[in-house]
Amino acid sequence: MFDVAIIGAGVVGGMIARELAAYDLKICILEKENDVAMGATKANSAIVHAGFDAKCGSLKARLNVEGSKKMAQVASELGVKYQNNGSLVIGFDEADREALQELLERGNQNGVEGLRLLEQEEVLAMEPNLSSAVTCALYAPTGAIICPYELTVAAIGNAMDNGAELKRNFKVTAIGQEDDHYILFSSMDSVRARYIVNAAGVYSDQIAALAGDESFKITPRRGEYILLDKECGGLVKNTIFRTPSAKGKGILVSPTVDGNLLTGPTAVNIEDKTDKTTTAEGLAQVMKEAIENVPSIPYGKSITSFCGLRAAGDTGDFIINSPRPGFINAAGIESPGLSASPAIARMVKDLLAEQGLELNEKTNYNPLRPAMHHFRETSLEEKNAIIQKDPAYGQIICRCEGITEGEIRAAIRTEPKPMDLDGIKRRTRAQMGRCQGGFCSPLILKILAEELHLPIEKITKSGGASRMIAKAIKED
Amino acid sequence: MTDLVIIGGGPAGMSAALAAYEQGIRDILILERDSSLGGILQQCIHNGFGLHKFGEELTGPEYAWRYEEKVRALNIPCKLNTMVLDISDQKVITATNREDGIFQIRARAIILAMGCRERPRGALNIAGARPAGIFSAGTAQKLINMEGYLPGKEVVILGSGDIGLIMARRMTLEGAKVHAVCELMPYSGGLARNIQQCLHDFEIPLKLSHTVVEIHGRERLEGVTIAKVGGDRRPIPGTEEHIPCDTLLLSVGLIPENEISKSAGIDLDPITGGAVVDQDRQTSCQGIFACGNVLHVHDLVDYVSDEAELAGKSAAAYLQGASAPACSISLKTGNLVRYTVPQVITEKKPVTVYFRVADVRRKVQVQVWSKDRLLYSKKKASVAPGEMEALALSAEILDDVTALTISIKEEQA
């Protein structure tokens, strides 16, 4: 019997698990996919928003500002890359200037620190590659960037180090009740828990409905991106947003913590919660609008495109409540959900306490997790000391990102363990560089098969039927 | 300090090493990231290599072995499983392997011979899902020929360059069904003999002026939508066709692998993606030379070997104190010419200029101009982007010029 079952291993479920792992509780995270961070958390803008965007007084506004203030510390405890690069919302005309003035006032009310309106000269001095048609900008020095799946892997890993359990390929399909607890069913398995947290992202309305709460609906809203080679990462330093208008928030241009350039997202409501396809129109729109902001983006240097689904609720705000005893929703967590995640976790913990969950601090709780990218950033001498102990660190597997066999094997042995090629990619960046795994994926296939004691034919790209190999043809 | 460090132990690196040795250089070191010499040829188990160089048809590994044998016989030192991470403009090479850890070597001369890599899907931005089952053709070749695994059974190939063609046949021989080879351009970029032997002989349809516009399937690939493209190479609405398949191989171009050349500050040619070199294959950094596919993508390995011999000889001459550049004549691209190698000439001696054209043409004249003076002209039955052209220039032509323009005169559009 678990004290708390968290449905969904995205950044929200992950941060909640880590928050609760500080207490004497039996916690499990149930995830329908083969890995953590497979929903919105793996495909978003990766921005820790300053918090000037959301309506004053909303949960989004409050939790965004609280979360973004906590993020630097969370990242440093979890050994996750975080960069306080600043945000600029750029304007091109008088209407934009008025909108930016409004944003500035809203931000001030929300408690965002250091907001300033800049004139053309100052904007272009800060970001010389912006379109020269820019006339003004709102500058948010607290804006930051992070790697959302790295954060989630680390949060869940840290929760697991502190005793939490992760059950993958566990898709909750029914929720029952017995005496003082719930039973969560998948097609093959079941789990008992006294409390449930619904952090199922775009599916959170379906999970709520399983528990009898039909008060809200989640519509997936597609966001498409194009990611560019590291050569282009230096084109802008700040995250560049367009002034929001009736047409939406527009396409942003941002460096990533790994040094690439990210452009996107589009915003189109769709029906199918499983549809993560990119579209020719969407990708064309990303390119067109990004170039209006930063004309010199070289799209010939694109390395991949992808699509994420926002969990857009019909209430206009995050849905964090308790519709029935012992059941907590952390639903409709669209943007700025990543930024707000540390604060959402805090709020969910408080709601659980209100519902009677006893919170006794663990004596041996460890909030720290070693950085997975430690090897890459250490000094030459230290690297050589590591290689001497384990020669696998001397062998480069991913030539584009410079990732060694040692780092890949270490990742496979660290909770939450990657079980497929994409899992390795999200933990080590191997296969994420300019050749997109052309060189290293056959090598990683072999390492993964060896570590997992599986034949290569059984290794998948990302779980389910995503096998990489049809059959073995050599006879030995 | 090492006299000559060669980065890459493929055909280019080995030929260069042998040529330098022949000129008397003894302190040579080859650095190779793979566990054996031979480079990409190791996985090219089909034949067709060596016709020009040896007058017989060899497989890739056989061709490579001819060089490896000599490298071994001469005891030229190689460090295998060794990845070069960085080259400084002072010719300090940083590399890593299991035994030595991360180490540095100072070289008096360097030859770049790192080969090329394939363009990935991302560079094309094909819309749709991101399932398993999409491979670059070279990755699929490695899986089949080196690892012994068939990646899939129902195949579509995008790109009709030689690797795409070879893989169409290879997959077929392994029991897979290749439904189509799609080519964006109205002509194939592959060699004519490969089109015959790899597609026609197996009745595999070659769809010219076609591209993949959408990818379907959530977990494993379930199909692709292809469409015809117009003169602007954009898909023509209404021509879409769905092909069920579990595998898509991409053979959409090769990119010289020059990341570490950039770290040395070597000037690159934006068209070839390789270094800018002179007639001796010396780059903009004195004492650093380049040859093979890292310099520009070649059609035949035989030409790679020729070029590498030249680079090896030049590096030896440099180490033995050859004289400084005598002149600087830049080679410019005129009508229809995409690039030339070399891009600059620094000595007035006979030189062969290699170049590629941008489009297929029949009945043309290859011309060399100095400003508005026509210095040379020669008829050619046809030119095509898939075939590298060679043009021998005499020393006389180089007299009194500061720049030469190579261009194609079209007699018939």
Ligand SMILES: Cc1cc2nc3c(=O)[nH]c(=O)nc-3n(C[C@H](O)[C@H](O)[C@H](O)COP(=O)(O)OP(=O)(O)OC[C@H]3O[C@@H](n4cnc5c(N)ncnc54)[C@H](O)[C@@H]3O)c2cc1C
């Ligand atoms: C295009 C886009 C851009 C964004 N940009 C930003 C940004 O820049 N900054 C920011 O702060 N926020 C941003 N966001 C929002 C942020 O990404 C999300 O708020 C956050 O990732 C939500 O995390 P989550 O854990 O709630 O959802 P998810 O990451 O979707 O996780 C939900 C998990 O639940 C699992 N699950 C679902 N159903 C079941 C079931 N029945 N049984 C078991 N498991 C189940 C899913 O598989 C998934 O792993 C963006 C979102 C999108 C889509």
